[in-house]
Amino acid sequence: MISNIKIGINGFGRLVFRCALEQSIQVIAVNDPSPSIFIPPAEHMVNMLKHDSTHEYFKGKVSHKDNKFIVAGQEISILVEQQPSNIPWDELDVETIGVYTIIDKCQSYLQAGAKKVIIAEPSTDAPMFVMDDLQRREDSQNIIPISIGAAIAGKAVYLFILFLINKKIDLCFIRSKNKGAKYEEIYVAIKEATNGPFKNMLTYTEDEVVSTCFIDDIHSSVFYAKAGISLDDRIVIK
Numbered sequence: 001m002i003s004n005i006k007i008g009i010n011g012f013g014r015l016v017f018r019c020a021l022e023q024s025i026q027v028i029a030v031n032d033p034s035p036s037i038f039i040p041p042a043e044h045m046v047n048m049l050k051h052d053s054t055h056e057y058f059k060g061k062v063s064h065k066d067n068k069f070i071v072a073g074q075e076i077s078i079l080v081e082q083q084p085s086n087i088p089w090d091e092l093d094v095e096t097i098g099v100y101t102i103i104d105k106c107q108s109y110l111q112a113g114a115k116k117v118i119i120a121e122p123s124t125d126a127p128m129f130v131m132d133d134l135q136r137r138e139d140s141q142n143i144i145p146i147s148i149g150a151a152i153a154g155k156a157v158y159l160f161i162l163f164l165i166n167k168k169i170d171l172c173f174i175r176s177k178n179k180g181a182k183y184e185e186i187y188v189a190i191k192e193a194t195n196g197p198f199k200n201m202l203t204y205t206e207d208e209v210v211s212t213c214f215i216d217d218i219h220s221s222v223f224y225a226k227a228g229i230s231l232d233d234r235i236v237i238k
Helices: 014-022 041-050 103-111 150-164 183-193
Strands: 006-010 026-031 062-065 068-071 074-079 092-095 116-119 202-205 221-224
Touching: 006 014, 014 026, 014 041, 041 062, 041 068, 041 074, 103 116, 183 202, 183 221
Parallel strands: 006 026, 006 092, 026 074, 092 116, 202 221
Antiparallel strands: 062 068, 068 074
């Protein structure tokens, strides 16, 4: 739970919004710079949240009143501003419209009152951080971008490759003393890891599932035990 954090969302990123609710993060405002010309902003946002084609029907109670929409009893202000500098952000803004993706453009959020900005898109000049298995994080920056879109992941990889050009890379090879491992031993070890060092990052299942079963899964990776075969004790196809 991170209940002491307050955020505003620019562009109504519904995935970010749902994750915030799950973590008891208080969403104080949502700005829609391109509202529908047919439906009032509050009614439009309620409809988008409740009927999400990808993440299915929202199970919580959602309604709207005046220029606010209400989720689980929490009133959230609705704004329709083209310029982030016109919005009185409180503490943290999540930029999801994919327009303000460089440090210079995100300064307007900070000038308007936000303490930090998270960019939901790869950035060409802002530092990008990756949570490792020790869950270390960098706190010294005000603008912290993180990609949440699978369609733009290739762009992030491309930018990283450009960064590596003319860089010196150190590689470390570790030779295992073990002669090999049965596939059953591998997935037992992975299952144990989901409750240990990789908890909240890796999930494990033996159920009969398909890929769409994991649309709303928040883990970084899914290990499906029945989707692998072992050719021998040294070669496993997953």
